[in-house]
Amino acid sequence: MNxxxxxxxxxxxxxxxxxxxxxxxxxxxTYSPFERLEMEPxxxxxxxxxxGTRRRPVLKTPVPWPRMISAALLxxxxxxxxxxxxHVRLDEMGDYGLISVLPVTFWVSLGLLTLGFAxxxxxxxxxxxxxxxYVLALITVLHAxxxxxxxxxxxxxxxxxxxxxxxxxxHGGTDPSNGPLxxxxxxxxxxxxxxxxxxxxxxxxxxxxxxWAPPVFNALMIAPLFLIFRTLTxxxxxxxxxxWLFSCCEWTxxxxxxxxxxxxxxxxxxxxxxxxxxxxAAARTRPPTLPAPSGPSxxxxxxxxxxxVPVIAAIGSSHQLTPLMLVLxxxxxxxxxxxxxxxxxxxxxxxxxMLAWDGTVGLSFIRSNLASIVDSFGSLDANxxxxxxxxxxxxxxxxxxxxxxxxxxxxxALLALAxxxxxxxxxxxxxxxxxxxxxxxxxxxNYGGEIxxxxxxxxxPGAAFLAAMLILGPRRARxxxxxxxxxxxxxxxxxxxxxxxxxxxxxxxxxxxVAATYFxxxxxxxxxxxxxxxxxxxxxxxxxxxxxxxxxxxxxxxxDRLAIEHxxxxxxxxxxxxxxxxxxxxxxxxxEAEISIEGLVPPATLKLIEQIxxxxxxxxxxxxxxxxxxxxxxxxxVTGPQPPLSVKKGVTP
Amino acid sequence: xxxxxxxYTLLTPLPPRLALTASGWLALAATALPDGSPARIAIAFAFxxxxxxxAAVRLGTAxxxxxxxxxxxxxxxxVLTVAVSLAIGALVGEAFFVxxxxxxxxxxxxxxxxxxxxxxCPVPRRRTTQS
Numbered sequence: 001m002n003x004x005x006x007x008x009x010x011x012x013x014x015x016x017x018x019x020x021x022x023x024x025x026x027x028x029x030t031y032s033p034f035e036r037l038e039m040e041p042x043x044x045x046x047x048x049x050x051x052g053t054r055r056r057p058v059l060k061t062p063v064p065w066p067r068m069i070s071a072a073l074l075x076x077x078x079x080x081x082x083x084x085x086x087h088v089r090l091d092e093m094g095d096y097g098l099i100s101v102l103p104v105t106f107w108v109s110l111g112l113l114t115l116g117f118a119x120x121x122x123x124x125x126x127x128x129x130x131x132x133x134y135v136l137a138l139i140t141v142l143h144a145x146x147x148x149x150x151x152x153x154x155x156x157x158x159x160x161x162x163x164x165x166x167x168x169x170x171h172g173g174t175d176p177s178n179g180p181l182x183x184x185x186x187x188x189x190x191x192x193x194x195x196x197x198x199x200x201x202x203x204x205x206x207x208x209x210x211x212w213a214p215p216v217f218n219a220l221m222i223a224p225l226f227l228i229f230r231t232l233t234x235x236x237x238x239x240x241x242x243x244w245l246f247s248c249c250e251w252t253x254x255x256x257x258x259x260x261x262x263x264x265x266x267x268x269x270x271x272x273x274x275x276x277x278x279x280x281a282a283a284r285t286r287p288p289t290l291p292a293p294s295g296p297s298x299x300x301x302x303x304x305x306x307x308x309v310p311v312i313a314a315i316g317s318s319h320q321l322t323p324l325m326l327v328l329x330x331x332x333x334x335x336x337x338x339x340x341x342x343x344x345x346x347x348x349x350x351x352x353x354m355l356a357w358d359g360t361v362g363l364s365f366i367r368s369n370l371a372s373i374v375d376s377f378g379s380l381d382a383n384x385x386x387x388x389x390x391x392x393x394x395x396x397x398x399x400x401x402x403x404x405x406x407x408x409x410x411x412x413a414l415l416a417l418a419x420x421x422x423x424x425x426x427x428x429x430x431x432x433x434x435x436x437x438x439x440x441x442x443x444x445x446n447y448g449g450e451i452x453x454x455x456x457x458x459x460x461p462g463a464a465f466l467a468a469m470l471i472l473g474p475r476r477a478r479x480x481x482x483x484x485x486x487x488x489x490x491x492x493x494x495x496x497x498x499x500x501x502x503x504x505x506x507x508x509x510x511x512x513x514v515a516a517t518y519f520x521x522x523x524x525x526x527x528x529x530x531x532x533x534x535x536x537x538x539x540x541x542x543x544x545x546x547x548x549x550x551x552x553x554x555x556x557x558x559x560d561r562l563a564i565e566h567x568x569x570x571x572x573x574x575x576x577x578x579x580x581x582x583x584x585x586x587x588x589x590x591x592e593a594e595i596s597i598e599g600l601v602p603p604a605t606l607k608l609i610e611q612i613x614x615x616x617x618x619x620x621x622x623x624x625x626x627x628x629x630x631x632x633x634x635x636x637x638v639t640g641p642q643p644p645l646s647v648k649k650g651v652t653p
Numbered sequence: 654x655x656x657x658x659x660x661y662t663l664l665t666p667l668p669p670r671l672a673l674t675a676s677g678w679l680a681l682a683a684t685a686l687p688d689g690s691p692a693r694i695a696i697a698f699a700f701x702x703x704x705x706x707x708a709a710v711r712l713g714t715a716x717x718x719x720x721x722x723x724x725x726x727x728x729x730x731x732v733l734t735v736a737v738s739l740a741i742g743a744l745v746g747e748a749f750f751v752x753x754x755x756x757x758x759x760x761x762x763x764x765x766x767x768x769x770x771x772x773x774c775p776v777p778r779r780r781t782t783q784s
Contacts, residue, residue, distance in 0.1 A: 168750050168755070171753075172749075172750070172753060172754070172755040172756070173750050173751070173752070173753030173754075173755060174750050174751055174753075188746075188747055188750055188751065189743035189744070189746075189747055190743065191746075191750075192743055192745075192746025192747045192749075192750045193701070193739065193742045193743040193746050195746055195750065195755070196701070196742055196745065196746040196757075196760045196761075196764075197697060197698070197701045197742070199684075199757040199760070200680055200683075200684065200693075200696075200697035200700070200701065200757065200760075200761055201689065201693055201694045201697035201698065202684065202686070202687065202688030202689045202690065202693050202694070202697075203688070203689050203694065204688070204689070208689075220735065223728065223731060223732050223735075224732050224736075226728065227728055227729065227732050230728075262739070262743075265736070265739070266736050266739065266740065269732050269733070269735075269736035270736075272729075272732055273729060273732065273733065276726075276729055299716065300716075300717055303713045303716045303717055304713075306713070307709060307710070307713045307733055307737060310709075310737055310740040310741055310744055311736045311737060311739075311740045313740065313744055314739065314740035314741075314743040314744055317743070317744070317747055318743060361751060
């Protein structure tokens with residue numbers, strides 16, 4: 001270890017205080033407050049001064065030119081990004097979504113950020129401030145752009161999550177029924193938190209802030225990631241490089257206003273604390289240069305575990321998959337040489353809480369889904385190739401996107417694999433274990449066809465660190481490292497924007513679509529049937545307990561699909577007539593985009609469906625604007641018995 | 654070296670602990686402000702993101718003491734502050750919603766009581782002595 005040792009127990013600095021003081025430290029690149037790390041220090045780092053040696057005070061240190069260039073590039077990138085937000089024509093989004101309408105200045109801004117960060121990590125002495133600003137700028141550019149441009153909440157699922165919070169506040173409790181949204185009501189942690197926050201702040205709906213969730217959640221991940229990575233290396237270039245690569249590769253779209261994003265942040269926090277405590281425990285067992293300290297007391301272990309217990313409980317009661325991922329991650333770490341009592345107790349608490357919650361509050365959901373869980377168990381091939389299989393009927397552009405995101409995931413996996421093949425010491429690294437930990441779930445569950453993306457997300461912290469070690473680790477020329485990092489960053493960002501922005505035609509809801517949805521909910525009496533062409537419209541689950549809501553073109557059987565392709569008007573009429581109440585149909589621009597992008601029905605059928613409003617006498621147009629139309633089934637067209645109207649509701653959605 | 658428990662003390666300086674104690678009750682008082690007023694929103698977001706966790710971390714730090722391998726560093730404390738605040742907010746909310754007994758006042762009082770208890774709870778002082 002060639003780093004300076006604190007001269008006494010009392011000299012151990014706090015990290016953030018240390019960050020603030022780094023500008024005065026000429027050895028900032030290698031200075032670390034930690035005694036034991038898994039990786040050896042950077043061999044190319046400058047040798048530190050001997051312990052206790054007095055340095056001459058430096059009155060005036062010239063700012064290194066790479067740091068100045070890096071700062072200038074950051075400033076230029078931010079200015080260009082702000083300029084790029086003007087005059088974006090969202091209504092011209094094509095099959096490549098936001099990619100097709102963002103101006104050149106946006107891409108130049110992203111390029112400058114990538115270049116500037118490569119210049120930053122090329123420096124011998126990396127302070128924390130500049131890479132932190134770069135990562136924040138990257139997160140802002142990637143995730144705040146849709147928020148600022150749209151002005152409405154993105155993703156239909158985010159609207160569903162807002163609807164769950166509204167339900168909690170309407171009824172003062174969770175929904176006891178076992179309907180399609182029961183998973184949310186049986187793992188309500190995220191929604192309960194937001195409901196309390198809304199009432200405390202006196203806000204009417206989470207819509208007022210939910211659109212900012214992606215940039216905020218991603219920013220909240222930085223500190224836990226730093227906490228994890230700093231236990232693995234003392235080289236700050238690698239730490240920040242790994243955080244940067246994580247941000248470039250996190251394109252799975254699980255960072256929106258959702259329980260999974262909430263639970264993922266808590267997951268990272270638990271891992272960070274556990275790894276830090278494990279390293280401290282390991283430092284105690286190897287005291288060659290330190291005075292022998294006392295052993296790990298039961299009190300201190302209890303304190304750490306008790307601090308983590310509420311976090312574990314919140315993870316376990318907020319999301320179904322994340323507790324399983326946490327148990328797997330802690331379990332593989334428990335097999336490593338260094339364990340520590342905090343890790344073992346945390347693992348025990350995680351298993352106990354997961355079983356307790358699933359066996360009580362979540363039991364009815366698990367019972368009703370047991371068959372599908374058992375069916376997908378062991379189907380490794382079907383679970384892992386779900387997205388590509390689904391791409392078979394999609395538009396040609398979306399097939400390209402499906403292959404790009406698969407390629408991007410494979411690229412990250414190859415980088416991580418190359419790291420452990422080329423650098424033997426990484427094979428026993430916790431990063432490698434963390435990257436491997438989620439893989440068993442590929443064989444265990446399908447998770448609605450999304451398991452491959454979830455496994456990728458949970459493996460990403462470990463994989464990003466391995467990739468950063470491969471590129472920025474010791475024993476290589478820094479200029480070469482910077483070029484390699486630039487190339488890898490550019491490739492991973494290309495892999496990011498395709499899946500993340502490529503489907504925005506279906507994820508973006510115009511104000512006109514929102515207005516149409518609200519009109520429909522204000523018009524439809526309680527008990528009505530509401531049929532969406534698909535579920536991809538804003539507010540699709542608002543007041544969901546009062547309506548029978550159906551997504552027409554999703555999850556069709558082959559027979560249904562044939563009937564719709566043959567005669568969509570009568571197929572829709574038959575569906576709306578099955579309800580014993582008034583029935584409504586909504587068709588929006590984003591739904592049409594989804595139908596086209598995902599290939600739910602052939603283009604000719606979609607054209608026929610688009611012609612229904614105004615041409616089919618079975619339906620009355622009750623609302624129409626540029627982006628949406630709402631139809632009501634004409635009473636005389638009901639094929640079944642005409643039901644009585646229910647009382648008109650007085651709730652504004 | 655041995656750690657000898659000694660009578661209770663309050664390791665953290667009093668003003669921050671009093672501020673933490675007051676935060677929950679301030680959030681409760683702020684509900685008297687008009688719905689959605691900027692001050693009420695700021696107080697609510699700051700409290701729900703930081704205060705219960707900061708109080709729990711204060712308590713944990715006090716129990717851990719200042720030993721080299723025991724102490725919590727600032728980054729750990731910061732991460733735990735946010736994570737525990739999110740967690741306690743979620744768990745308190747869940748307790749009321751799952752039991753169908755939620756009211757705004759009950760939830761805020763519960764959070765304020767937890768924050769107050771963690772902020773003010775005295776802990777045994779660990780005195781380091783040479784063995």
